């Protein structure tokens with residue numbers, strides 16, 4: 001590898017018109033075009049690294065500009081010393097005082113950091129000819145700790161504690177790797193219950209998801225309690241009826257323990273996307289108690305760790321848990337959520353925090369505090385990313401899988417060269433292609449068609465708008 005260098009990069013504003021079909025909508029985000037602020041890192045060899053962060057449309061260009069500014073700092077850098085010390089590389093990425101002033105480690109600048117950092121991890125994995133998860137799973141505990149970001153979290157977990165935790169899991173790693181390759185990783189679906197879907201669509205998609213093997217379903221709530229109850233009861237009426245289970249389907253009790261599962265072994269979760277104040281969240285969730293959800297996700301402002309703790313305490317008496325994390329912008333927010341006993345489920349986002357190194361910190365803290373990690377994946381490319389992170393969590397860090405569920409949304413996978421897939425038991429297959437890296441490479445054609453505003457789709461949409469016609473509906477396989 002001697003002499004391998006980053007020589008240049010290109011940044012792409014790619015937007016998919018999910019708003020046309022209402023995909024991805026929730027009580028806070030009633031319109032959204034799933035978008036990727038995407039970077040391709042080039043080297044003085046054939047090797048390329050791809051990375052992205054997720055936005056919901058407008059504003060993707062602002063993130064792209066920030067990505068350019070961060071990527072400028074790594075052009076010309078040799079890769080051997082970076083790969084040998086990814087922890088120091090992360091510190092370098094977040095330590096430019098001018099960029100740091102814009103965060104630190106939050107907001108647009110941190111989203112951009114994630115895209116660049118994830119692209120370097122992708123390069124590293126491809127260079128080693130391993131999928132990203134396997135690259136990290138093959139680290140020694142010492143290498144794992146070296147690549148993790150510990151700044152500002154040593155009051156929650158020290159390097160020594162992390163090392164001890166990883167060493168304890170080390171002897172049984174191989175067995176877990178074999179098991180998950182055979183069985184797949186547990187998943188749940190959100191794409192049955194987007195807020196903008198009609199009741200008919202919710203019913204149809206719930207039946208389809210059940211037939212596909214899912215037994216965990218998430219519904220968007222928070223716009224109107226009567227609507228939520230009606231939609232939730234519709235879903236419950238399908239998933240609680242044993243007759244609807246696919247033939248021969250047996251649900252493992254370990255996957256549903258303590259989750260308010262219904263008589264057919266199915267679990268419902270609800271997600272409010274931050275619409276409530278703390279007391280409102282408690283009052284509203286009391287109204288939704290008949291739905292018996294396992295948890296309420298994002299009940300209030302994502303930075304409010306104390307507020308989440310208060311909601312969790314209040315909802316304990318009606319046996320509803322609290323989940324959050326998709327908008328928790330760095331490891332320090334997760335630290336506080338864990339230290340305050342504020343969450344039952346930790347929902348990391350692969351590109352809202354600064355990329356893989358920071359995820360490793362959060363996985364370690366969650367394992368120490370005994371909180372399951374169920375990553376957020378409602379967006380474009382996020383499912384492709386997070387399966388790698390859940391595998392790292394299971395094989396190296398927590399050693400637990402059946403209590404966990406990884407979010408799955410069935411949108412836009414056709415644009416990726418190494419898309420995720422779900423097996424007949426409703427579980428994620430393990431990505432195995434040695435060329436796939438962090439699974440985020442997009443087809444050139446997709447990047448060209450959906451580039452904003454010059455891609456063929458957006459030109460056609462602008463033409464339609466000029467003629468007063470509705471936007472074209474993109475083909476879905």
Ligand SMILES: C[C@H](O)[C@@H](O)[C@@H](O)[C@H](O)C(=O)O
Pocket residue numbers: 023024025026029032056190271273326376377378379407
């Ligand atoms: C706007 C997005 O689709 C969100 O609704 C989505 O990420 C969601 O919160 C989720 O949990 O998947």
Ligand SMILES: [Mg+2]
Pocket residue numbers: 271273297298326378
């Ligand atoms: Mg959510």
